[in-house]
Amino acid sequence: MGIFDDVAGDVDTRVFFAEELPRVFEKEAGEVSPEGMDGTVFKVVFNIAGNPYGLTITDARSLEVTEGGLDDPDIEVILSEENWRTAISGALGNALDMFTDFGKMADRGRYDTVKSVKGELTLVLTRPEGDFEVKAKFSGADSPATTITVDFPIWQEIMAGTEQAAMAFMGGKLKLTGDMPLAMSLNGLM
Numbered sequence: 001m002g003i004f005d006d007v008a009g010d011v012d013t014r015v016f017f018a019e020e021l022p023r024v025f026e027k028e029a030g031e032v033s034p035e036g037m038d039g040t041v042f043k044v045v046f047n048i049a050g051n052p053y054g055l056t057i058t059d060a061r062s063l064e065v066t067e068g069g070l071d072d073p074d075i076e077v078i079l080s081e082e083n084w085r086t087a088i089s090g091a092l093g094n095a096l097d098m099f100t101d102f103g104k105m106a107d108r109g110r111y112d113t114v115k116s117v118k119g120e121l122t123l124v125l126t127r128p129e130g131d132f133e134v135k136a137k138f139s140g141a142d143s144p145a146t147t148i149t150v151d152f153p154i155w156q157e158i159m160a161g162t163e164q165a166a167m168a169f170m171g172g173k174l175k176l177t178g179d180m181p182l183a184m185s186l187n188g189l190m
Helices: 013-029 081-088 108-116 152-160 165-170 180-189
Strands: 041-048 051-058 062-067 075-079 119-126 132-138 145-151 174-178
Touching: 013 051, 013 062, 013 081, 041 081, 075 081, 081 132, 108 180, 119 152, 119 180, 145 152, 145 180, 152 165, 165 174, 174 180
Parallel strands: 041 075, 119 145
Antiparallel strands: 041 051, 051 062, 075 132, 119 132, 145 174
16 A cells, blocks of 8 residues: 555646645654654655656655755656656555655654765666666766666565565675665665
């Protein structure tokens, strides 16, 4: 079950970011206790097929959505409209929680990790119905870059905390190409 399960699959992207996302954020923010998050500002841009929407989250309690993106986001999440719709449909379960779970974002350790990472991650989830790809640029940096390729069920286990990313890598279940230190720095987000 995903946090956007009650959102229509054909929702307009503008409506999603202007209405649905703030509604979900308000609900999620009310369910967490964001200790240690006072004075924090987290900026993420979701770039859906070239159409950016900026989210500014202050103190892990308030959300401002800006159509057209933001200057200097902490993360820019880049994906096709088809993959975005797949993600919000709940078909991926918890697979993108590192980018979309507001409860997880309200953690000071994760916040500090995001603020310290610089580089680009490409995540490829292999699925029978076709691979799902999402890119994330941290601190606006194109490099270093790393690609994580993993079967979708294994990634779900990693996001649920029942599988460790490092163990999946050592067991050959998760493949890395590119910059290993960048990949290791992302472990705190999984």
